[in-house]
Amino acid sequence: MNNPAAESVASFRARARAWLPDNMPRLDPAAPPSSRPGSDGEVWLRARELQQKLYAGGFAGICFPREYGGLGLSRTHQDAFTEEAAGYEMPVLLNIPTFSICCATLLDVGSEEQKRRHIGAAIRGEEVLAQFLSEPSGGSDLAGLLTRAEQDGDTWVINGAKTWSTWAYAADYGLCLARTDSGKPKHRGLTMFLVPTRAPGLTINRVRLVDGSTEFCEEFFDGVRVDASAVVGEVDGGWAVATRQLFHERSAVGGGSPYVSGRGATPSRPKADPIALAQATGRAAEPEIRTLLGEMLALTTVSRQMGSRISAAIAGGQLPSHAASMLRLLHAERAQTEDDLALRIAGATAGIGPGPEPGRTGMVGISYLGRQAASLGGGSTEMSRNLISERMLGMPRELAPDRDVPFNQVKQRHR
Ligand SMILES: Cc1cc2nc3c(=O)[nH]c(=O)nc-3n(C[C@H](O)[C@H](O)[C@H](O)COP(=O)(O)OP(=O)(O)OC[C@H]3O[C@@H](n4cnc5c(N)ncnc54)[C@H](O)[C@@H]3O)c2cc1C
CATH class of the missing domain: 1.20.140.10 (Butyryl-CoA Dehydrogenase, subunit A, domain 3)
Incomplete structure (x- = not known):
């Protein structure tokens, strides 16, 4: 908790209990949001509106610091709110990856300007964030990715392809990991960029899965230009940012993130x-x-x-x-x-x-x-x-013959 003058959990819970009935739509167990018809655009508009209601009521961004638009309260406050909100429709679409992965990562390693601008906008329901990590060549060996960013004066030019990006079609920005120095070993020549999804040269396609869902996207970066302020963390220090991001992702997926508000299935799944x-x-x-x-x-x-x-x-x-x-x-x-x-x-x-x-x-x-x-x-x-x-458990590490070899000297299947 970063707000020493915070109200007690009991008082916060009581305020939430009094506020919710007049402000958030009640859930109908016979017709949960996941079963209601509606276009993707409507579903996302609804999520943003619900988030705006939470913000107006003073219940948004419970665990994010006050200086970035949150309430600066503890995990226990968040848990109390989630319990009280169980019977109400919540903007659960924004939980993963916007709040619990992308905003959490920016909070840890973003610049002051990135934190103020993007975390605040997400909490106000004005911004959705996505992750551009996995590539068609494989997601498990993330450090072996092929998308590259080259410096051109004050800007970076990104070329490559990403895939399996959840909700990217609805996002405003994506955290994109790219190779900025292929002369360094694979973990050491990467940089994380915060890329506007409507940047010229960025094409986002929907991917339809076997179950009919279309939450995933694939992206093609053809000379996408971003300026130096888009770099998250250090140039060539992207692996440290990605490591933090993966930590938040595992916590969020595993139910351990303090930045998740409300429970429930997402509408598409x-x-x-x-x-x-x-x-x-x-x-x-x-x-x-x-x-x-x-x-x-x-x-x-x-x-x-x-x-x-x-x-x-x-x-x-x-x-x-x-x-x-x-x-x-x-x-x-x-x-x-x-x-x-x-x-x-x-x-x-x-x-x-x-x-x-x-x-x-x-x-x-x-x-x-x-x-x-x-x-x-x-x-x-x-x-x-x-x-x-x-x-x-300290067991022997997997063999990694490419660990300390410059990336451009590693034999690539997909290059
Ligand atoms: C619901 C969902 C949401 C996702 N959201 C996003 C997103 O928003 N953004 C994004 O960038 N990606 C996203 N992904 C992609 C996800 O990160 C990748 O699917 C995952 O990292 C695995 O990569 P891959 O699918 O390319 O499989 P591969 O890496 O090709 O692996 C194939 C199989 O081989 C196994 N394998 C690979 N390497 C090893 C190893 N060293 N040891 C043992 N087994 C190994 C894997 O476990 C897997 O079973 C999402 C995926 C899903 C299912």
Whole structure:
């Protein structure tokens, strides 16, 4: 908490409880936002409007410092607000990546001007941010990326391609990692840029996934010019920025970020709820289903409690930031357990029953098609296991013959 004169959590909670009914739309459990029709443009407009309401009411950016437009309050204040807001529609689309990844990274390593301008604008509901990290040549070996930025006087010229960028079509800016010195080893010649998504030369295409969702985009950078103030952190010091960004991403995906406000599925990716499903299909009394539901609930409980413990230990310095990989791993295990169980309950009706409301079997098949997202988003499950074994358990590091070799001397498959 960076506001020593902060009000108590109890008083903050009471104010939130009094404010919410008159200001935020109530959630209708029978028709959650994820099941409502509406174009992507309308959905994003709605998210921005909801964020503007939170800001006007004094409940936006709860854990961001006051000097950058937030409230400077603690995680406990945020948790209290999220609990109170459970029955209301919240701008959850802005949680990941805008607040919990991009703004959190800018807060750690951005310039004073970047923090004041972009964190403040996001909190006021005026700006959406995206991440331009992964490339068509692969996302796990992030430091091996091929997009390059060359200096031309006071500007940088970016050329290359990015992919799997969540919500980039709706974003105003993207954090883009590019190679600025290929004569240095791969981790040491990278720079992070904050790129306006409407910059000339930047083409953003939507990618339609097998489950029908279109949250992902691919970007082509053809001579995109940004000025020196777009550099986040140091020139050639982009790996330090990316490391921080990946930490925030793992924390956010794993449920450990203090910058997430409100809970709920994002509109484009509804999740099947196995408990609602078991009740709706009349299978809740079957012993086998009850056992599996019990196991799922135990995993959910353990995962939540581990989440709080690990987040607190990282914040307090008892665990290194790599411990966020444990949150990320638990998230994938839990999400995939839920998807697998939902499919088992729905059985043969998974693809054909009614939907898409929660508890209906029709959405289960669709939801299952997105099962692998949990073990890839925020870095893959395998990469999380690598980090845990190497950085936390002290096991031998993976062989990396290119680690100290100038990047332009490393043999590239995709160059
Ligand atoms: C929901 C979701 C949201 C995403 N959002 C964004 C975003 O906003 N911006 C963005 O830039 N990217 C985003 N991504 C992309 C994501 O970061 C990548 O999918 C991820 O890093 C893996 O990269 P890849 O898909 O290229 O797989 P690859 O890197 O090609 O890996 C393929 C497989 O090989 C395994 N593998 C690779 N290297 C190793 C290794 N050294 N040891 C063990 N196993 C290995 C991987 O675990 C994986 O199973 C998102 C992905 C998803 C699913």
